[in-house]
Amino acid sequence: MASGGRSEGAIREAGGAFGKLETAREEKYFRDLVKNEKQIGALKKDLDDRVKEKIAKDEPLNENERLSLEAAKQRQVLMKNDGAE
Template sequence: MNSVCRKIVSTNSIRHLRFMSQLGDLGSGAGKGGGGGGSIREAGGAFGKTEAAREEEFFYKKQKEQLKQLKSHLHDEISFHEEQIKRHQEAIARHKEGVKKIQETEK
């Protein structure tokens, strides 16, 4: 697994764990789980909800950027392998032509 894939997997895992560990509305204050993720979020209220929304937006944008990078990387990989296929097909054609010439000289 390449580094771009690993980053996306780890970010998704962290995000999933954050959601699973929350026992209430985001930003509504410290929950039964033993902590809320910072003094503003623990206090709850409008500031806590705003900070929770900003945090969610940050992770959403981060994940979107990582997916964009992964897509670009995969397009580059596809182009590379298509070029390699083309080169191998040209080499196969050259070798077949060489075999054909040898067979003609043997007759």
């Protein structure tokens, strides 16, 4: 609860033009969030695929590719540890 005894969504609850504007902003925020998560997932998959291809061809990895490989290894360890509990 915010100061003054009002709830967090006081503007939305009040309705009217400000309530509609707040609702529209909130919906846009969540649409953009989903869109960004999809873009990040696609970029991560592309980088992972390039790293796997370079490893298969025994080519050297650049800094971003090395970081991606290390992150993938850490994710595997975390997933393995989460499953063990």
